[in-house]
Amino acid sequence: MAENEKFNSEQAPEPVGLYPHARKVGNLLFLSGVGPRERNTKKIPGVDLDENGNITSYDIETQCHSVFKNIRLILEASGSSWDNIVDVTVFLTNMKDDFATYNRIYAEYFKDNQPCRTTLEIKSLPTPIAIELKVIATV
Numbered sequence: 595m596a597e598n599e600k601f602n603s604e605q606a607p608e609p610v611g612l613y614p615h616a617r618k619v620g621n622l623l624f625l626s627g628v629g630p631r632e633r634n635t636k637k638i639p640g641v642d643l644d645e646n647g648n649i650t651s652y653d654i655e656t657q658c659h660s661v662f663k664n665i666r667l668i669l670e671a672s673g674s675s676w677d678n679i680v681d682v683t684v685f686l687t688n689m690k691d692d693f694a695t696y697n698r699i700y701a702e703y704f705k706d707n708q709p710c711r712t713t714l715e716i717k718s719l720p721t722p723i724a725i726e727l728k729v730i731a732t733v
Contacts, residue, residue, distance in 0.1 A: 603671035606664045607631035610720055616672040618733055623674050625729040627685070629721060630660035641722055649722045654692040657725050658699040665729055674731045679709045683728040689715035692724060 600614035601623075609615065609626060616625045630639050640656025641649060666676055684700075686692050693713070700711075719726050 601668070601672035603668045605633060606667040606671070607633050615668045618672065621733050623669070623672050623678075623731045623733050625665065625668055625727075625731070627719075627726045627728050628661060628664045628668065629719065629723040629726045630657040630664070631721060631723070632660070638721070638723060641724075643722060647722060649724075652724050654688075654695050654724055655699060657723060658696055661725055661727055662699075662703050665727060669729075669731055672733070674733045676703075677707045678731040678733065679704075679707055679729055680732060681730040682709050682711045684711065684713040685716050685719065685726045685728070686713060687716060687718060687724045689713075696725065 599618045601616040601618065602609075603615050606615055606628070613626050615628075616623050618624075630641075632639060638657075639660040640653035642651045644650050665679075669675055669678070682704075684696070686696060696713075
């Protein structure tokens with residue numbers, strides 16, 4: 595039976611549902627979807643909301659940096675590291691406007707380690723964010 599362990603980072607944003615930040619099976623670490631939110635706050639980096647919680651404006655560059663920071667926090671709390679990422683699935687809510695900026699920032703973070711990658715456009719995410727990553731890494 596493969597080892598099966600759950601991990602939660604004390605620094606990454608709290609999950610928005612009943613799931614761990616990451617789960618280890620064998621030597622693979624599967625991260626739950628990670629967005630740009632910050633721990634212990636309702637403010638989302640790079641997002642301005644109206645009084646009803648609707649996005650009035652957002653900065654995809656700020657959100658990208660925050661997502662990548664959160665991924666690193668979860669990896670490190672789970673006994674892995676950025677260099678161990680082997681697969682990334684990226685969800686964008688506005689491919690046309692955001693892909694070029696996201697792709698440029700992604701290339702900065704992944705210039706040394708180049709995992710497989712899939713980028714998808716989706717209509718919305720569970721919180722008012724424009725990007726979320728799903729990551730698989732080795733431990």
